[in-house]
Amino acid sequence: MAPRAGARPYFYLSGTSGAVLEDRLALDNTSDREHTVTLRGADAYNTADGAFAVRSAKPAAGGGSEGPVTGAGLWISFGAGTTVKVPAHTRAVVPFTVTVPPGSPPGDHPAAVVATEAGREVGVRVHLRVGGPALAAxxxxxxxxxxxxxxxxxxxxxxxxxxxxxxxxxxxxxxxxxxxxxxxxxxxxxxxxxxxxxxxxxxxxxxxxxxxxxxxxxxxxxxxxxxxxxxxxxxxVPWGIAGWTGLGLLGLGGTAAAALLLARKRRSRAGDRHGTRPHGSAVPEQAPAPDHELTGATR
The missing domain is CATH 2.60.40.10 (Immunoglobulins)
Structure with missing residues (x-):
């Protein structure tokens, strides 16, 4: 099937709640053999990245975007023309109706007309607007x-x-x-x-x-x-600067920890020299540890 020059890229229909709208779909067979095409209406939606898509005729396992038609796709009917045989080098024009249910909310109800043959599908967008207040938000x-x-x-x-x-x-x-x-x-x-x-x-x-x-x-x-x-x-932040800054902070932290440890050691030795051990404790006399113990050297 191939579109003719000047064909509409989509259908645009508008009416009030309860209205019955009519239009026609043309199928062009430019091949050398007959084609049998099945027509249906389908709901339309956006994929996650914003593309226009139509729902499958088959229910989707576990739900999701696919599944049976529940929206404006149900309003589209081809009557007895649901299955169409199109001879070679022939154009078939198929009428269809869109029946807007009473009480339908105003605004856009996106849908599509889908033609299927041998597992292959092609669709045409249907821009359907129901009359009433329009809200862009x-x-x-x-x-x-x-x-x-x-x-x-x-x-x-x-x-x-x-x-x-x-x-x-x-x-x-x-x-x-x-x-x-x-x-x-x-x-x-x-x-x-x-x-x-x-x-x-x-x-x-x-x-x-x-x-x-x-x-x-x-x-x-x-x-x-x-x-x-x-x-x-x-x-x-460039990675080079980020890495240099991180190492600098790590070095500063290590220096601060060593200084704190050194200060505690010195206070501890000062307490030993002035006899400030807790009352009643028995501590054997021993030579104070040499300062180089902080560097990890062997005694």
Missing amino acids: LTVEDVSVRGKGASARVAYTLVNRGNVTLAPELSIRARGTFGEVAGRSARTLPVEVLPGQRVELSEPWPGAPVFDRVALDLTVTAPGGARATGSASAWF
């Missing part, structure tokens, strides 16, 4: 910095809290110890976040400093008035 969560230098990336999670699909735009502002640090100017992200979905993304940050403490502010906006900000802070 999102949040930015779990902001963090990964890597360093030119390979540094800012990771974050976007959650669509509204009832419409969002095409977000992101900008990054960074402030270091001595002022502004190069961030990222506003740009449209290559994802569409569906209602109720969350996606985990990361953004290259080539302007990350080599040595500084930086505060980051991520601002995300989308048409409809959606706006959210997430923050994070990060230390950027």
Whole structure:
């Protein structure tokens, strides 16, 4: 099956709760043999990285994103045209309906039309909007910095809290110890976040400093008035400096411990010379230990 020039890349349907909407799907067979195609409606969702996906017709073991259709995919019906035979070099046009149940909430209900043949599937997106108040809302969560230098990336999670699909735009502002640090100017992200979905993304940050403490502010906006900000802070310290600093602190700690031990030894000897042993204790007389005992030398 192959799409013709000028074909719509997706279906866009809108109506009120309880409405019955109609459209048509064209199947082009450009091969030299007949094809038998099975058609169905499917729910759509975002994968973890933001890609558009449709649910399988088969229940998934243990649940998860796959599984039986429970959303707008159920509203799509092909009637008697669920299975279609398309002769060689022929185009078949199949009508279908979308029946919006009464009481359906307003907003976007993402779905898809899926054609299956011999285990292979191809789908077309269905943008379905039910009339009523539209709410564009999102949040930015779990902001963090990964890597360093030119390979540094800012990771974050976007959650669509509204009832419409969002095409977000992101900008990054960074402030270091001595002022502004190069961030990222506003740009449209290559994802569409569906209602109720969350996606985990990361953004290259080539302007990350080599040595500084930086505060980051991520601002995300989308048409409809959606706006959210997430923050994070990060230390950027070259490994060479970090290692040298750690060894220096370790050496300082060892010197302090040795000085403390030496001070205790000296106080102990001073007490022996002035007869300050606890009352009633019997301690045999012995020569005081030589000072070089602290160095580990043999007596």
